[in-house]
Amino acid sequence: MNRIISWIMGTFFRWLPHRAVTGLRPSGRPDADSPVLVTGNYSLTLRRLLAAIRGEDAWVLSADSGGINVWCAACGGGFTHLQVISAVKVSRLAEKVSHRVLVLPALAAPGVDAREVKEHTGFSVRFGPVRAGDIPAFLAAGRKKTPAMRHADFSLSHRLDMLLSMNFILWLPLALVFGIFFPHAFWGVTALFWGVAAVSYVLFPWLPGRTGYLRMLWIMGGVALLLGLAGAQWGSGPLAFWPWMIGGAAITTLVFFDAAGIVAPMASDAEALAFALGIKSLPGLLAEKPLGRVSQDPDLCIGCGLCLDICPLAVFEKPLEGKKPVTVRPGACFSCGACVLQCPSGALSLAGKAARPGG
Amino acid sequence: MFSYLYMKILESSPERYDRGISMASLGAADRSRERMVKDLGPDDRVADLGTGTGALAFLAAEKGATVTGLDASAGMLAVAERKRAAHPAGDRVRFVQASVGQMDEVLETGACTAVVSSLLFSELSPDERSYALSQAFRTLVPGGRLVISDETLPVGFFRRLVYRAVRLVMVLVSFLLVQAGTRPVTGLPEMVVQEGFTVERVEILNRMGSFFILFARKPETP
Numbered sequence: 001m002n003r004i005i006s007w008i009m010g011t012f013f014r015w016l017p018h019r020a021v022t023g024l025r026p027s028g029r030p031d032a033d034s035p036v037l038v039t040g041n042y043s044l045t046l047r048r049l050l051a052a053i054r055g056e057d058a059w060v061l062s063a064d065s066g067g068i069n070v071w072c073a074a075c076g077g078g079f080t081h082l083q084v085i086s087a088v089k090v091s092r093l094a095e096k097v098s099h100r101v102l103v104l105p106a107l108a109a110p111g112v113d114a115r116e117v118k119e120h121t122g123f124s125v126r127f128g129p130v131r132a133g134d135i136p137a138f139l140a141a142g143r144k145k146t147p148a149m150r151h152a153d154f155s156l157s158h159r160l161d162m163l164l165s166m167n168f169i170l171w172l173p174l175a176l177v178f179g180i181f182f183p184h185a186f187w188g189v190t191a192l193f194w195g196v197a198a199v200s201y202v203l204f205p206w207l208p209g210r211t212g213y214l215r216m217l218w219i220m221g222g223v224a225l226l227l228g229l230a231g232a233q234w235g236s237g238p239l240a241f242w243p244w245m246i247g248g249a250a251i252t253t254l255v256f257f258d259a260a261g262i263v264a265p266m267a268s269d270a271e272a273l274a275f276a277l278g279i280k281s282l283p284g285l286l287a288e289k290p291l292g293r294v295s296q297d298p299d300l301c302i303g304c305g306l307c308l309d310i311c312p313l314a315v316f317e318k319p320l321e322g323k324k325p326v327t328v329r330p331g332a333c334f335s336c337g338a339c340v341l342q343c344p345s346g347a348l349s350l351a352g353k354a355a356r357p358g359g
Numbered sequence: 360m361f362s363y364l365y366m367k368i369l370e371s372s373p374e375r376y377d378r379g380i381s382m383a384s385l386g387a388a389d390r391s392r393e394r395m396v397k398d399l400g401p402d403d404r405v406a407d408l409g410t411g412t413g414a415l416a417f418l419a420a421e422k423g424a425t426v427t428g429l430d431a432s433a434g435m436l437a438v439a440e441r442k443r444a445a446h447p448a449g450d451r452v453r454f455v456q457a458s459v460g461q462m463d464e465v466l467e468t469g470a471c472t473a474v475v476s477s478l479l480f481s482e483l484s485p486d487e488r489s490y491a492l493s494q495a496f497r498t499l500v501p502g503g504r505l506v507i508s509d510e511t512l513p514v515g516f517f518r519r520l521v522y523r524a525v526r527l528v529m530v531l532v533s534f535l536l537v538q539a540g541t542r543p544v545t546g547l548p549e550m551v552v553q554e555g556f557t558v559e560r561v562e563i564l565n566r567m568g569s570f571f572i573l574f575a576r577k578p579e580t581p
């Protein structure tokens with residue numbers, strides 16, 4: 001029953017939190033030397049992690065992220081070192097393993113301060129791969145990451161995974177309104193909605209435009225063009241289906257409300273919009289933070305390379321052996337703040353005065 | 360990243376928490392608090408685990424006890440602090456933001472004569488329950504009291520059926536109105552014994568048999 005609910009929540013209602021029981025779980029037959037993999041308690045995350053490491057002997061420690069996925073919760077302040085410290089102590093992990101190393105998802109780096117974890121629990125933190133599927137290879141390679149394991153690539157399969165789960169909850173109210181009040185338009189609106197959503201999510205990386213909202217205009221134009229052609233062919237003229245053109249624009253706006261923040265390594269348009277409207281922090285909802293891109297103080301940098309190890313967008317690069325990492329692609333930064341939090345020498349900051357869409 | 364916002368909107372609102380709990384438990388939570396603090400007096404040093412908005416902590420302070428209220432939620436404690444400023448016994452209460460995992464940092468060994476907790480254990484994972492009990496044991500003086508109230512599954516098929524039916528309605532209604540609710544905890548007396556306590560009695564507060572207070576004690580001699 002729990003599995004079915006978890007599947008329904010993970011498939012159709014991914015915008016809603018769904019909690020799994022926190023605590024230490026064995027995968028395979030772990031012993032005192034087995035690796036400890038830490039994650040949140042979003043039921044889908046836990047299910048996928050356990051599936052990805054089937055066959056590995058490891059401990060899985062689920063900390064309380066409020067039933068929200070690791071990346072969102074880490075960026076939003078719901079998955080921090082406090083939850084990890086609590087999970088380590090409460091599970092009495094120190095009595096169960098002989099080593100003192102935790103492997104955390106790389107995407108927990110914006111929230112979990114590794115130094116705090118070490119200070120309060122004695123466990124040091126290694127940030128592992130971005131995707132759970134890479135964990136077996138990561139462990140087999142002696143806990144070393146390939147560059148591909150570090151990057152959130154927002155591939156086609158990721159975008160298709162998001163297509164249903166992110167848009168179902170947007171479609172649902174539309175379906176209710178049209179199903180009850182305008183049943184004759186129900187199937188048309190449904191087809192238009194899912195058509196727009198599918199094309200947008202698949203084509204997103206190739207649409208020109210600096211921000212998600214600019215890219216939206218191409219889809220809007222495309223929908224209007226197709227409806228115009230259809231009107232000229234089968235109707236009384238190019239504007240024969242004008243109500244559908246307006247509906248198409250509205251649906252496209254709905255689909256693109258936060259598309260950039262969901263299917264691309266880009267800053268969230270919706271977050272930037274909220275900031276631009278003056279909503280910079282909502283008590284308990286949005287933490288006020290600079291939305292500028294990362295900048296580096298070369299004098300403070302000690303060349304440890306941690307930033308390069310945890311950046312999901314390959315903003316940093318280590319040019320030569322022994323040299324300091326440098327910011328090579330500042331434009332790729334989308335202000336998650338992971339490197340800023342983890343940098344042991346305080347050399348990094350998000351230099352941002354005001355939020356700009358796409359900034 | 361922004362979807363975080365949508366998720367957080369569904370979290371319970373501290374301002375409406377007390378009312379929600381009172382509703383979801385059909386008043387049993389309110390009745391239980393009075394009984395829990397009955398034996399407390401001016402000599403008692405009390406820790407209230409999962410103090411929330413401080414309802415139980417203030418009742419204990421009215422008996423003259425000095426109270427430390429712990430809660431993980433900053434929102435809940437903000438409401439508790441507002442109440443404290445206006446409460447006549449408010450100067451005997453202090454609130455500390457701490458989760459179960461931070462009990463070892465907040466509560467000193469042997470610092471308390473009583474540990475009380477209302478509707479916290481049902482919110483905790485099995486690991487957290489056993490950890491919280493072991494920390495309560497550590498912070499209590501020998502002979503110190505442990506008083507826990509919570510919701511449980513009634514004994515007997517018919518009662519359980521009635522309980523589940525009533526609960527379904529109450530939880531739905533209270534969630535819709537105030538985004539707060541309660542859920543049952545089972546096997547707590549056994550766990551309390553396992554951590555070294557002696558269970559003195561378990562009182563059932565409602566006819567359905569779903570709301571209990573557990574009175575236990577840390578043995579005088581180890």
